Amino acid sequence: MSKPFLQIRGIRKEYGPVTAVHDVNLDVAQGEFLTFLGPSGSGKSTTLYILAGFEDPTRGDIVLNGQSLLSTPSHKRNIGMVFQRYTLFPHLSVGENIAFPLKVRRLPKAEIDAKVRDMLKLVRLEGFEDRKPAQMSGGQQQRVALARALAYDPPLLLMDEPLSALDKKLREEIQHEIRRIHQQTEVTILYVTHDQEEALRLSDRIAVFSKGVIDQIGTGPELYANPATRFVAEFIGDSDFLPCDLVTAANGRADIALAGTTVIPNVPLHGKPVVGGKAALMLRPERLRLTRSAPGGSTAVPVTVSDITFLGNNIHVATQTAKGDALAVRLPFGHEAISSLNRGDRVWLGFDPASAHVFC
């Protein structure tokens, strides 16, 4: 691979005693759509603000196209940004808002007019040119903000939870727009969200943030199939955790003992193993097989059904092991095991050890 387009090198940000970002390293390829996903307060915005130049890092460096950005003030970085809050200039019309970055760059009027038209077309808001931001819906305002941020052809576009103020349906609609615009313009996008579905839908790669650290970077399927930490496993997709004992551990694989079953061999292992110590077995609710009797030949856990919830296209079955640990199963609607299932029934949950994970 050639030199990465954007490099975040050991960025750290301290606010007095609080460390918001701990030595984050990240390489971003040109044209990539990379999302920072993480819970509130995990340092996503802070990292983005350092890229934008609103905050100086305590240490570390940001390199764009081989050049450090840190000594360049915000207004000379030529970076686009869409904010969580509505930041259109309220005294300017939609057209004037999009023209703003071009006017401060003193481009000729004809060029500005043409670009404003192109941008309105890109975000599908032709004819809204003369409206004031206050006369637009939240979704429309964010689309104008996107047009304004792309008007000067920035090499890098930052988006800090731009859709969090919108309702679910509108959010999905604009996610589609953002994808289309990303493909059309080939701009590199760094996107922040705490919504895993949004991250999975939009991104080429996802960086999962936790307490100021990137726990794992990868594509959605990679993070789902191979979570590096328990936090990532919990954050991407649904997960069940069962306490277990570590019997042996070697080469990223472990044999574990679960109460009520024999030793389960060859489970993918993460973390620092202590043989004979405690660990957690992670299972995906949608990959568990529910059967009435012990399945011959495959690994299974006996449980008691505690609740059954209908969730539209699938059914959520809450169960408990003999030791009282909760284990959720998700079955497609119409699954034959469901029809006569009742609370209190004793059933077996089978799984493939290779698709499970052990976290220490």
Place this chain on the structure above:
Amino acid sequence: MLSRTDAKAAGSKIPAGRLTLTDFDLTLPALGLLVLFFVVPVAILLARSVSEPVPGFGNYAELLGSSTYLRIFANTFLVSGLVTFVSLLIGFPVAWALAVMPSRFASVVFAILLLSMWTNLLARTYAWMVLLQRTGVINKVLIGLGLIDKPLPLVNNLTGVTIGMTYIMLPFIILPLYGVIRKIDPAILQAAALCGANRWQSLVRVLLPLAMPGMAAGALMVFVMSLGYFVTPALLGGTANMMLAELIAQFVQSLVNWGMGGAAALVLLVVTLALYAVQLRFFGTDRMGGR
């Protein structure tokens, strides 16, 4: 259903002793006082201005026809305009600083502002007299520093009035401007910066237009208050630049000419109302939020 009908029935004949918002007859005594002490005197003044010494508009013709009086009008507008301009020039940065500084510093500045507003007007004006006079602190310091040889004429002229009145009017600019600037989302200025606007462009193209309603409100208030100001121009101004309020006082007190005094007062009132109408037209109460 039943309870709703009950409530409706009860609502139609309100039991005595219960207050509703439409019981405005309670406000009648206050309205009566307002009419008695505000509307009536103005009406009497109006009547005297068209009836003394002889019935007709002679007083107005004299007031608006004589160059002496017109010069006083012009001077009144000049002083008010200057005071408004200088107040805006100083008030904007102060309001801006107040809006962004940590609140414990801002509250100290506010305390100073309010304290000065609550200090007796005469005391404040005499204090400026002491500071500005030929042998005052300012001239002494400037001479001591070798910046000037002779004391500057800072009092009994336009400079003195402008300084004294600007000082008194500043809070009336700073407070509304502070309110408007506080409401501006800092992210809007961050967005402007990323769009490529340097500080100056952000100030001129974003911050100033957004602060405009506050500036207009403050400026109008200061301008109108200045038009009718008496104490400070009388003490710090010179005879060469008399203001309208001083003229009115002279008509009534020295010349006992109620006709001319009333005419001058009414001209002032009409100008004030006209300015208020202009402000309502361009920055009507519903447009004051800045959105």
